[in-house]
Amino acid sequence: MGRIPWLLAAGFDGPIICSQPSARLLPLVLEDAFKLGISRDRKLVERYLEQIESRIVALPYKQWFTLVDTPEHRVQIRLQRAGHILGSAYVEVDISQPSTKASAKDSTRIVFSGDLGASHTPLLPAPRPPYRADILVLESTYGDRNHESRATRKHRLKAAIDRALHNNGTVLIPAFSIGRTQELLYELEELLNGELPVILDSPLASKFTAAYRELQAFWDEEAHARLKQGRKPLAFDTLLTVDSHDEHLKMVHHLARSGRPAIVIAGSGMCNAGRIVNYLKAMLGDERHDVLFVGYQAEGTPGRDIQQYGPQNGYVELDGERYTIRARVETIGGYSAHADQQGLVNFVKGMKHRPREIRLVHGDEGAKVALKAALKEACVLSTDTVKPGLAANTPPENISDTN
Known part of the structure; x- marks a missing residue:
């Protein structure tokens, strides 16, 4: 949310895609930010909010939405409940090439966690891991500690x-x-x-x-x-x-x-x-x-x-x-509204098809280093955990720290 005013000032004129609850809360956040950082003039505030609300595209959770659909590329997104605050979402991005007649398995699935909520957060359901991620961009705010119960x-x-x-x-x-x-x-x-x-x-x-x-x-x-x-x-x-x-x-x-x-x-x-x-x-x-x-x-x-x-x-x-x-x-x-280390690890472990690459963001260096170690340890599965008829999940090939 915080970057939207800067994007608009820089000339962004596209849609603002968000969840249905966020569509209700977003104008409140941006109105306050506008008053604090730009102007309290009522007419300017109203004009700004009209511009925001005209661009909002409110998506239901769990439904795919097509961003790009050309013979060369198809890009779809799906919002899933993240449990951080009301309206928060993690984003699944599915990228495919329709012209190749490839199956759905040949698409690339990128998941952006955004801010994931703690599993015991009041009012909100705990986030459920996605079925699949080829590349996961994962927050690490509390990657080095666990919360009290x-x-x-x-x-x-x-x-x-x-x-x-x-x-x-x-x-x-x-x-x-x-x-x-x-x-x-x-x-x-x-x-x-x-x-x-x-x-x-x-x-x-x-x-x-x-x-x-x-x-x-x-x-x-x-x-x-x-x-x-x-x-x-x-x-x-x-x-x-x-x-x-x-x-x-x-x-x-x-x-x-x-x-x-x-x-x-x-x-x-x-x-x-x-x-x-x-x-x-x-x-x-x-x-x-x-x-x-x-x-x-x-x-x-x-x-x-x-x-x-x-x-x-x-x-x-x-x-x-x-x-x-x-x-x-x-x-x-x-x-804390952020998931702790165990919650972040469980988010990855809960995926049926785990990512080949994980990029850690949004955390102090120590938190990223600790989470990286915890993920490497947790995602190494021994052969006796593989059930007959199912392909073995393999650990990520690369877990990197990204600022």
């Missing part, structure tokens, strides 16, 4: 909530507006039982949450079971939304000064911008409060500094000022 992370989230109740403090959760926030709300609805207010202080996150509610058809079976029980996973009674900037400042002041425990979810996820910064400035110096990280903190961000130095009561610089960290700092790794 869903049960473990829920236990740790509940422990943080209990401490907030005991200390009359606030649990600050920096989170990105789409995906992570909705997963957290889903978990909190189950854990809280109306004990604690949840403050969603992000207009953009509120818009995405409303869109998620509209797209219930794409939720997983567990979420639908909750709905049938009359529960409201993303609209429970103790969920409060903060829209205007004035309301935001009042909420920061109220929670910092009062002894009322609460949970605040605000962006940005790495604490380098957004409304979470004001909460941190007001509360980092008070040991009653908790900062709970639920996602990856990139090196050089305030989030990484708080994560690294907070447990030793160090400091962080926010907007050029130094703030001592006395609040409790915790990290729950299991809430």
Whole structure:
């Protein structure tokens, strides 16, 4: 999504192909990006969104779509659910030469994983591996580690909530507006039982949450079971939304000064911008409060500094000022929306016909090296695993690291 404005500015005038849920969410993402990076003029924003929406081609999952069909080449794509955020997809690209009258087996199948979701992500079904890939371009964000189990992370989230109740403090959760926030709300609805207010202080996150509610058809079976029980996973009674900037400042002041425990979810996820910064400035110096990280903190961000130095009561610089960290700092790794090492390996192992070549992208060098080793180890099958009548799957001929 993030590159679309740059492509348009560079002269791209083709279609924007995406899944049906992404077609609903994409204008929200790009409107926010346009306002932040280009202009807040309403007429310009509306013109930009009209241009975006006129080019969107929304594809159903699991159906082939022909991009090119000439005597020399046929290129088809198919979107499959990736389980990362609502609407995410991995892409199968099938390339053949119709003029040669070759069979379907003679085509080349390239699979681009995009961002793959964790197998236990709330709300969304886990991604299923494709039947076949000749070449696989695979993400490696968490290629060097495995996440906590869903049960473990829920236990740790509940422990943080209990401490907030005991200390009359606030649990600050920096989170990105789409995906992570909705997963957290889903978990909190189950854990809280109306004990604690949840403050969603992000207009953009509120818009995405409303869109998620509209797209219930794409939720997983567990979420639908909750709905049938009359529960409201993303609209429970103790969920409060903060829209205007004035309301935001009042909420920061109220929670910092009062002894009322609460949970605040605000962006940005790495604490380098957004409304979470004001909460941190007001509360980092008070040991009653908790900062709970639920996602990856990139090196050089305030989030990484708080994560690294907070447990030793160090400091962080926010907007050029130094703030001592006395609040409790915790990290729950299991809430990452990206698949971990085992999930990525399972994605490859689950293919009936495995790739001859794997290219690892979207990860730190260490993560790519570790995933490369794990894939090589996992994809070497011994002869006793080959069943009669079936061709043996062979390990990839080449697993390479690509930036």
